[in-house]
Structure formats: C-alpha cells, structure tokens
Amino acid sequence: MGDHQQRVILAKLGLDGHDRGIKVVARILRDAGMEVIYLGLRQTTASIIAAAEEEDADAIGLSMHNAGHLTLGPKMAEALSAAGLDIPLIIGGIVPDEDVEELMNAGIAAVLGPGASAEEVVATVQDAISARDKA
Amino acid sequence: MTSSSDLATDLFKSAVKGERRSLGKLLTAIERGGDQAEIIAGLAHQVSGNTHVVGITGAPGSGKSTLTGRLLKLFSEAGDKLAVLAVDPSSPLTGGAILGDRIRMDDLAGEESFIRSMATRGHSGGLALAVPAAIQLFDAVGYEPVIIETVGVGQVEVDVAGAADTTVVVVTPGMGDAVQANKAGLLEVADIFVVNKSDRPGASDARRDLELMLDLGHVSGLEQMTGYRPPIIMANSLDGTGADEVLDAIKSHAEYLRNSGKIHIRRKERLVMEIQNRIELLVESTASGILKSELGASSITKVLDRKISPAEAAKSIVGSIISSE
Numbered sequence: 164m165g166d167h168q169q170r171v172i173l174a175k176l177g178l179d180g181h182d183r184g185i186k187v188v189a190r191i192l193r194d195a196g197m198e199v200i201y202l203g204l205r206q207t208t209a210s211i212i213a214a215a216e217e218e219d220a221d222a223i224g225l226s227m228h229n230a231g232h233l234t235l236g237p238k239m240a241e242a243l244s245a246a247g248l249d250i251p252l253i254i255g256g257i258v259p260d261e262d263v264e265e266l267m268n269a270g271i272a273a274v275l276g277p278g279a280s281a282e283e284v285v286a287t288v289q290d291a292i293s294a295r296d297k298a
Numbered sequence: 299m300t301s302s303s304d305l306a307t308d309l310f311k312s313a314v315k316g317e318r319r320s321l322g323k324l325l326t327a328i329e330r331g332g333d334q335a336e337i338i339a340g341l342a343h344q345v346s347g348n349t350h351v352v353g354i355t356g357a358p359g360s361g362k363s364t365l366t367g368r369l370l371k372l373f374s375e376a377g378d379k380l381a382v383l384a385v386d387p388s389s390p391l392t393g394g395a396i397l398g399d400r401i402r403m404d405d406l407a408g409e410e411s412f413i414r415s416m417a418t419r420g421h422s423g424g425l426a427l428a429v430p431a432a433i434q435l436f437d438a439v440g441y442e443p444v445i446i447e448t449v450g451v452g453q454v455e456v457d458v459a460g461a462a463d464t465t466v467v468v469v470t471p472g473m474g475d476a477v478q479a480n481k482a483g484l485l486e487v488a489d490i491f492v493v494n495k496s497d498r499p500g501a502s503d504a505r506r507d508l509e510l511m512l513d514l515g516h517v518s519g520l521e522q523m524t525g526y527r528p529p530i531i532m533a534n535s536l537d538g539t540g541a542d543e544v545l546d547a548i549k550s551h552a553e554y555l556r557n558s559g560k561i562h563i564r565r566k567e568r569l570v571m572e573i574q575n576r577i578e579l580l581v582e583s584t585a586s587g588i589l590k591s592e593l594g595a596s597s598i599t600k601v602l603d604r605k606i607s608p609a610e611a612a613k614s615i616v617g618s619i620i621s622s623e
Contacts, residue, residue, distance in 0.1 A: 167330070168393075168419070193394035198417050203401040214400060217414055219322035248319075 169292060172220045174202035174211050176227070176235050184256060184277075185226035188284055195285040208242035215243075215250055221292045222272075227256040233265060240270035249298075251291035255279070306337045313439045318412065321439060325414050328431045339431040346437035347565065350552050353462030354447045355487075360468045361494040361535045363402035366447050368541035369548075370403055370411055373443070379410040381441035383432050385425070385448040385458070388417040395419075399447065412441060426575040429458050430568070443548075456487060461568045463561060464551045466490045466544065469508070471500035485511065488528050490547045496532040496540065505530055526554065581619065588615050 173189050175182060182204060189199045200218045202211065215223060225239060236254050243250060251272035258266070263274045272291040275284060306327065312320040327334045352369075356362050366382060373380045384399035397415035416432070418425050429446065436444045448458050467488035485491075485508075493504045508530050515521045529547050533540030555561040588594050597611040606614075 168417075170326075189396050193389060193396050194392050196392045196394045198388075198395045198397060198415075200415050201396055201398040201401065203398070213318075214413075216319045216322050217412055219319075219326040 167221075168198055169196075169221045169289070170198045170200060170218060171222045171224060171288060172200045172202060172211065172214055172218060173224045173226070174206040174214075175204045176206050176208070176211065176225050176239060177229070177231055178205065179227060179229040179231065180204060181228035181256075182226070184228070185224075188224065188226070188255060191281045191284050192288060195281075197288070208239050211239065212242060212246050212248065215248055216246075220250055221295075222251045222253060222288055224253045224255060224288070227254055227258065230257070232256070232258050233262055236266050236271055237269035244270065249295060251295050253288060253291055255284075302334045303337050306334050307341065310338060310341045310438075313435075316439075321412065321435070322414070324435055325416075325432055328435065329416060329419070329428050331427065335427075335431065339427075339434060342431065342434040342438040344438075346434040349433075349437040349441060350443040350464070351433055351462045352443055352445045352548055353458065353465040354445060354468065355449070355456070355465065356468030356492075356494075357470070358449055360470045362447050362449075362468050363399040364535035365466075365468060365492065365494060365533065365541065365544065366399070366445055367403040368535050368538050369445065369545060370413075372541060372545045374411055378443065379441055380443050380445060381412045381414070381436040382445045382447065383414050383416055383429065383436070385416045385418060385429065385446065387449065388419045393419065412436070426457065427572075427579065430461075430572045457571070461571055463555060463564055464489045464548050466492060466548070468492045468494050469504060470495045471498045471504045489526070489551050490544065491528055491530040492533050492540070492544055493530060494533050494535055496534050501532065505532065525558070581616065584619050585615055588618060593618065 171192055173185055173192075175185060185201075189201050192199050200214065200220065202214055211223060211225075214220070223239075223243075225236070227235065232254055236252075240252055243252060252270070253273045253275065254266060254271055255275040256277075258274050258276060260276075266274055272294070273287045275287055279287075306324070309320045309324050309327075313324055324338050327338055329335075354362050354366055354369075363384065366384070370380065370382060382403065384397065384403075386395055386397045386399060388395040395417035397417060399415055400413055403413055414432070416425075416428065433444050433446065446458060446462060465487050467485060467490070469491065471493070491508050493501055493508070495501070512521070512527055512530075516527070521527055531540050531543045531547060533544060535541065552561075555564065589598075594615065597606070597615060600606045601608055601611050
C-alpha cells in the first residue's frame with residue numbers, strides 16, 4: 164500500500180475559536196502531499212467520528228488552545244475506541260509538557276506543541292499512521 | 299486477485315447493509331483505481347441506475363458548498379437519505395489537497411446522509427472514472443439523491459457536472475456582462491441557474507443577463523431544440539433564502555426528465571461517456587507502455603531520422619494495439 168494517498172482529518176473540538184494554528188498545519192500537510200479534510204470549528208466527538216468513517220481517514224488531528232485538552236483529548240480517544248475506529252489521534256496546540264504523559268496514556272498517538280517545525284509536524288503524522296499500519 | 303475480489307465483495311455487502319465505514323473504504327478503493335476499483339464499480343453497476351444525480355457547479359467562492367449544505371438540510375428534513383460527493387482540486391505541485399467543503403455542510407447534514415470529499419489528484423482521467431463509480435456505488439447502497447459538487451473550472455469538472463441528471467450552475471453578482479453569459483461552456487450545461495449572494499449589488503443585473511442569454515436561445519432555436527428553459531433562482535445561501543425554490547426546481551426538473559423520457563437519454567449518454575473515458579485511458583496506458591518498449595524506441599528513432607512523421611508513428615503504435623487484441 165505504498166501508493167496509498169494519506170487522508171487526514173483536522174478539527175477543533177468543542178468551544179475553541181483559535182484556528183490560526185490548525186490552518187497553518189492544514190497547509191503544511193497539504194504541501195507534504197497529504198489530503199486534508201478540514202472540519203473547522205466547534206466539532207463534536209460524534210461529528211468527527213462520522214467524518215472519519217465517511218472519509219476513511221488515516222489520522223485525526225485536533226487543535227486545542229482552550230486548556231481543555233485533558234478533558235476533550237481522552238474523551239475523543241474513548242469515543243474512537245468505542246466506535247471501533249483504529250485511527251491515530253494527534254493533538255496540537257497549547258499543551259503544557261507535564262500533561263503530555265497523561266494524554267499519551269489516554270491513547271493519544273502524539274502531541275505537537277508551539278514551535279514544532281513543518282518537518283516535525285509531517286513526520287509526526289506519518290509516524291503515527293505507519294505505527295498504526297504495523298500494529 | 300481472488301483475495302482482493304473477496305475483500306471488495308465483503309465490503310460491498312456490508313455497505314449495502316448500511317455499514318458506513320465499509321462504504322468509506324470502498325470509496326477509497328475507487329479513488330485509488332486499478333483492479334479492485336474495477337471490481338467494486340462492476341458490483342455497483344449491476345444494481346444501480348435508479349438514483350437522481352444532481353450536479354452543482356460554479357466558480358470558486360460562488361457558494362456551491364453552502365448551497366449544497368442548505369439542500370442537504372432540506373432533503374434530509376423531507377426524509378431523503380442523500381449522499382454528497384464534494385470534489386476539490388489537488389495541488390499540481392505536491393499532490394496534496396485541502397478539502398474544506400464539509401465546513402459548510404456538517405451542521406446541516408442529517409444523520410442518514412453521507413458526505414465524501416474527493417480530491418482531483420492531478421490526473422483528470424482518474425477523476426473521470428472515480429466520480430461515475432462513486433455515483434453508482436452511492437446508488438447501489440441506496441442513497442437518493444446523489445449530489446456532486448465540483449468547481450466549474452476545467453473540462454473534466456464541467457463534464458462531470460454536465461453528466462448529472464440535473465445540473466445546477468451557481469453564479470454570483472459581478473461575474474460579467476451579457477457577452478460573458480453568451481460565451482459557450484459552463485452556462486450551457488445548466489438545467490437550473492442560481493444567482494447566489496443575491497443581497498449583493500448587481501444581483502438583478504446578473505439575473506437580467508442570464509434571462510437575456512436564455513431569450514437569445516429562444517431566438518436562435520436552441521430552446522425549441524431542447525424543449526426546456528432553465529429557471530433562474532435568486533438565493534442567499536448564508537441565510538437560506540431561495541434554497542427551497544432550488545429544491546423545488548430540482549424536483550420539477552426530475553419530473554420533466556421522467557415525463558419527457560429524457561432521463562433515459564441522459565443516463566445512456568452518461569454511460570456512453572464512461573465507456574469512452576475508460577477506452578481512452580486503456581488505450582493511453584497501453585500506448586505509453588508500447589512507447590517505452592523496443593517497438594516504441596524504433597518508432598521514435600524513425601521519427602528522429604525524419605523517416606516517418608509523428609502522426610505515422612502514433613498510428614502504427616495504435617495499430618499494433620488493435621492487431622494484438
């Protein structure tokens with residue numbers, strides 16, 4: 164499946180209007196040759212799951228700038244596993260270093276903070292997808 | 299081959315039962331193309347041919363997605379289980395794409411509806427095969443109607459939208475004067491015109507220009523030839539003005555096609571176009587294979603030595619495909 168075109172869903176979950184970062188990430192992933200399905204603001208776990216199923220997504224990226232990551236991150240991971248979807252979930256945005264471990268334990272595949280380079284963003288998404296494919 | 303065929307059949311059976319994830323995976327396989335895509339398209343073709351296909355097209359930013367979102371809501375409220383295929387361009391440089399049409403649709407989609415974003419992936423030939431296959435697949439698993447939304451730029455996109463049962467062309471104020479409206483192309487494939495953003499200055503001018511264009515069609519005899527005059531609907535998709543009229547117009551056009559028997563002609567044309575596209579791609583890929591082979595190399599040498607012309611070389615290569623069959 165080396166020729167598989169990677170499709171990534173990007174969304175803001177819950178009440179969080181800071182979408183500058185996620186738009187930059189969308190552009191970075193597009194310019195790395197990925198197809199980005201951009202859901203935009205005020206999504207719910209249910210709307211993200213419906214989109215993931217319909218779009219047959221390879222990864223989901225959530226942008227969080229409202230300090231809700233410890234609540235919403237694990238909630239999204241739970242919702243995905245409850246739906247039986249094995250799709251890596253990546254969180255980007257403002258996440259304090261001390262929260263990263265808790266998120267990883269809750270089933271988040273990776274966390275990207277401010278200052279992550281375009282290369283890091285792309286590599287993190289690709290690694291998360293290939294780790295899932297190997298599992 | 300057998301395993302990929304089994305996988306496709308299993309996914310297809312489960313999609314027919316309403317399993318959305320299987321449908322999602324089938325669409326991915328169709329987009330990827332190749333043997334598995336052909337198997338799936340074949341399965342779908344056997345049990346399709348019933349759903350009404352609506353094409354929505356227009357310039358970038360004209361409000362196609364927002365209008366589609368409005369229609370999604372209205373169809374869903376009326377109890378229809380509809381599918382939307384939203385086609386957006388891929389970057390010619392990187393092959394990546396940002397598919398953002400769902401933003402304008404998600405809030406309005408009913409639980410029964412299905413939205414899929416599709417990138418053009420550079421090769422227009424691929425899109426020409428993937429779109430009809432996706433339509434047949436939605437049809438086969440019971441979606442009615444199917445809406446295809448494409449940017450009306452580029453021949454394939456116009457072909458795709460024009461091949462729908464009902465083609466809705468969305469225009470906005472300030473798109474140009476009456477001369478523009480009389481240029482051939484996108485406007486000719488319209489069954490329904492929507493002047494969107496009708497709260498903006500120039501909306502009534504846009505309407506008048508379209509009316510004038512249609513009047514000229516009456517004078518030139520085109521209208522008598524087609525026996526149909528497309529309605530023009532003023533809409534504002536942001537607040538939903540006019541969306542119900544668009545829905546009614548789609549339904550009346552569907553009825554007109556059924557009553558006049560034109561639906562069969564349109565659908566036959568669509569299938570003929572699909573066969574044609576598949577022939578072109580088959581011949582093209584076989585021919586480029588030959589071009590890279592020894593036969594191709596010797597033809598190229600002869601052309602370089604001015605012994606035969608490029609046209610003669612092309613003919614002999616295509617001839618060798620036909621004689622090898």
